[in-house]
Amino acid sequence: MTIALVGPMGSGKSHVARDLARISGLPFIDLDAEIERRAGSSIATIFFTEGEEVFRQTETEALRETIECDSILATGGGVVTRPENCVLLRAAKVVYLRAKPETLAARIRQQPGTRPLIDGEGTLDFDRTLARVEEILAQRSALYESVANLVLDSDERAPRELAQEIWTTFRNR
Numbered sequence: 001m002t003i004a005l006v007g008p009m010g011s012g013k014s015h016v017a018r019d020l021a022r023i024s025g026l027p028f029i030d031l032d033a034e035i036e037r038r039a040g041s042s043i044a045t046i047f048f049t050e051g052e053e054v055f056r057q058t059e060t061e062a063l064r065e066t067i068e069c070d071s072i073l074a075t076g077g078g079v080v081t082r083p084e085n086c087v088l089l090r091a092a093k094v095v096y097l098r099a100k101p102e103t104l105a106a107r108i109r110q111q112p113g114t115r116p117l118i119d120g121e122g123t124l125d126f127d128r129t130l131a132r133v134e135e136i137l138a139q140r141s142a143l144y145e146s147v148a149n150l151v152l153d154s155d156e157r158a159p160r161e162l163a164q165e166i167w168t169t170f171r172n173r
């Protein structure tokens with residue numbers, strides 16, 4: 001079985017996926033880390049030196065090659081922006097980790113310099129981060145919902161608790 005976590009930057013996909021991998025015994029795959037391994041550079045560097053299109057192409061290739069592996073897959077927040085990725089995701093049980101814009105902005109601000117789509121080459125303050133997060137959610141919320149088999153609100157819940165609920169939902173399916 002493959003369980004893929006989708007949702008915006010800061011929704012907790014990687015944290016929940018790690019806990020879910022531990023609980024389920026399935027291997028953990030982080031799609032962003034897979035892209036960095038293939039490119040030999042960080043996500044921010046790929047965006048700035050080669051551009052978003054090259055990043056998205058690498059993301060689709062990495063998704064195509066990992067989606068069939070029995071695993072817990074943490075995707076990047078923009079994976080749903082390509083229709084072909086949404087088709088590939090149908091091979092997995094997909095969980096959308098939803099969160100309020102304020103929650104996402106606060107979490108994003110704890111890791112400056114890692115989200116080129118938010119910060120560009122600088123660092124935004126909280127209010128501008130929030131505005132950017134709201135813009136991105138307006139473009140993507142319906143896409144996350146359309147690929148999801150399960151939607152969970154992640155604002156107030158610990159990764160471990162979310163992971164437990166996901167495993168209880170899918171373990172026998």
Ligand code: S3P
Pocket residue numbers: 007008009010013032043075076077078079114115116117
């Ligand atoms: C992106 C989200 C990032 C990463 C890249 C683009 C996006 O992943 O893939 O910076 O388009 O939302 P996280 O959601 O893990 O931060």
